[in-house]
Amino acid sequence: LNTIRNNETFSKIFKRNESVSVLLALALLVFLLISRPNFIDKINMDSVQTSIAPYGIMAIGMMILLISGVFDLSVGSTMGLGGLVSAISLTMGFSPFWAIVVGILSGMAIGLINGLIVEVAKVNALIATIGTMYIGRGISEIVLVGRGQAGYTDFPESFNHLGRGQFMNVYFMFWIMIALIVIFQLVLKYTRFGRRLYFIGGNRDAAEKLGINAQRIRIFAFMISGTLAAFAGILVTARAGIANRYTGVDAHMDIIIACIIGGGSLIGGQGSMVGAVAGMAF
Numbered sequence: 001l002n003t004i005r006n007n008e009t010f011s012k013i014f015k016r017n018e019s020v021s022v023l024l025a026l027a028l029l030v031f032l033l034i035s036r037p038n039f040i041d042k043i044n045m046d047s048v049q050t051s052i053a054p055y056g057i058m059a060i061g062m063m064i065l066l067i068s069g070v071f072d073l074s075v076g077s078t079m080g081l082g083g084l085v086s087a088i089s090l091t092m093g094f095s096p097f098w099a100i101v102v103g104i105l106s107g108m109a110i111g112l113i114n115g116l117i118v119e120v121a122k123v124n125a126l127i128a129t130i131g132t133m134y135i136g137r138g139i140s141e142i143v144l145v146g147r148g149q150a151g152y153t154d155f156p157e158s159f160n161h162l163g164r165g166q167f168m169n170v171y172f173m174f175w176i177m178i179a180l181i182v183i184f185q186l187v188l189k190y191t192r193f194g195r196r197l198y199f200i201g202g203n204r205d206a207a208e209k210l211g212i213n214a215q216r217i218r219i220f221a222f223m224i225s226g227t228l229a230a231f232a233g234i235l236v237t238a239r240a241g242i243a244n245r246y247t248g249v250d251a252h253m254d255i256i257i258a259c260i261i262g263g264g265s266l267i268g269g270q271g272s273m274v275g276a277v278a279g280m281a282f
Contacts, residue, residue: 018275021262025282046171050163050239053173054079054232055254056277059262060177060184061225062255063276067188068221069201069268072114073129075229075255077136079248082107082230083237084140086159087152096159100234107230108223110136115219133252137245144245151244155237163239173235177277180228185273197221201268255280 032039058075065071086103094102110132117128144151165172188194199207200214208214229248237243262279264271 018263018272018278021275021278021282024261025278028282042169049171049174052277052281053171053177054236055251055258056177056280057173057180057232057235058225058229058251058255059258059276059280060180060273061228063259063262063264063271063273064184064188064197064221065218065225066256066259066264066266067197067201067268067271068218069204070118070125070218070221071129071256071266072111072222072225072229073126073252074110074114074133074136075225076248076251077133077140078107078110078226078229079233079236079251080140080245081110081136082233083243083247084143084152084233085230086234087155087237087243088143090155090159091152096156096162099159100162103234104227104230107226107228107233109226110230111223111226112219114226115222118222119215119219140245151242153242155241160238160241163235163237173239176235181273181277188272193217193220198269201265201270203269258282 038044058079062072062075082103085106086099089099089102090096114125114129114132117123117132118125121128161172163171163173167175188197196207196212196217199210199212200217204214233247236247258279259271259276260266260279261282262271262275262277264276264279
């Protein structure tokens with residue numbers, strides 16, 4: 001009986017979509033630890049943390065969209081704009097707190113625009129978000145004309161500390177990513193909003209017949225994705241001490257691929273936060 005129970009438990013683990021990405025990431029970690037002893041060098045660990053955290057935060061937002069059956073190709077440009085808006089706000093005399101708030105609101109606004117175009121104007125998500133992606137990049141280019149590769153620099157140390165500070169030798173941004181994973185996983189599992197995302201992604205027509213407002217929920221999902229992308233851009237800007245035109249370039253493909261590796265699906269109805277970040281880590 002114990003053998004049967006163990007086999008059933010083992011089977012259940014592998015039936016979970018995120019299990020593959022978690023195991024792949026762990027297998028790669030073990031391989032690197034064995035083959036490259038300097039992998040756990042502090043400098044390398046710092047690099048790994050600051051590489052995974054911003055994209056992991058964006059993957060959380062993308063997975064929410066994928067669960068509902070849509071995706072967002074503009075997350076990279078939203079990431080760049082979020083950092084740029086905060087940087088401009090700082091040069092205008094805003095405090096770091098309000099500069100961060102304004103940057104986050106810019107991402108929320110882009111998410112709202114995407115949601116309205118897709119859900120109200122009924123434009124295909126691929127076309128709509130490609131359009132906002134290029135609009136976002138265009139705005140960044142216009143703003144940064146004449147500033148060269150340097151972009152905006154000379155931020156207050158309190159702002160830079162957001163991206164460079166550590167607690168227990170782990171960067172703040174990595175702790176933030178972990179907190180967001182926990183929060184949104186709980187949202188998906190225990191809230192009406194989370195359960196309805198899965199219903200909509202699985203069968204939108206059936207969900208609407210049950211009285212679920214799919215349009216409103218998807219618009220909100222786009223806003224979450226835009227907000228998290230902008231916040232990730234702010235963290236990267238604070239870490240680098242610079243806001244330029246290269247932040248977030250081509251990030252959308254990395255994010256979508258990570259989410260699919262992590263158990264998400266382009267047709268919707270499946271995925272988890274753990275899987276999204278495990279896919280990104282891999």
